[in-house]
Amino acid sequence: MDLMNVVEKEFAVQKEFPRFRAGDTVTVHYKIKEGNKERIQQFRGVVIQRRGSKHTETFTVRKMSGNIGVERIFPVASPFIDKIDINKHGKVRRARIFYLRKLTGKKARIKERIF
DSSP states (O other): OOOHHHHHHHHHOOOOOOOOTTTTTTEEEEEEETHHHHHHHHEEEEEEEEEEOOGEEEEEEEEEETHHHEEEETTOOOOEEEEEEEOBBBBSOOOGGGGTTTOGGGOOOOOBBOO
């Protein structure tokens, strides 16, 4: 067996998150340590990509803060992620929606997927 796989299995953090994909609007509750205190900060935005597999999987969330776009990459296996809430399921045709970076205003809206 490969040594990297053994190490990954040893340090794996198993958490159950809801199924989400690119185009979905999510709120990530993330633990932040400030000195000896710990608090939970929420980061709400659109998932623009998921990449990797198993323990190395990450997802990128983009939000608008004022007129500036802010992107943050979260590892799925991170022990600092408290929970993930899905606010809306978006209807997009691509797995990576980097074209959203160039759009502003009403053009940047994503239609909601109806089940």
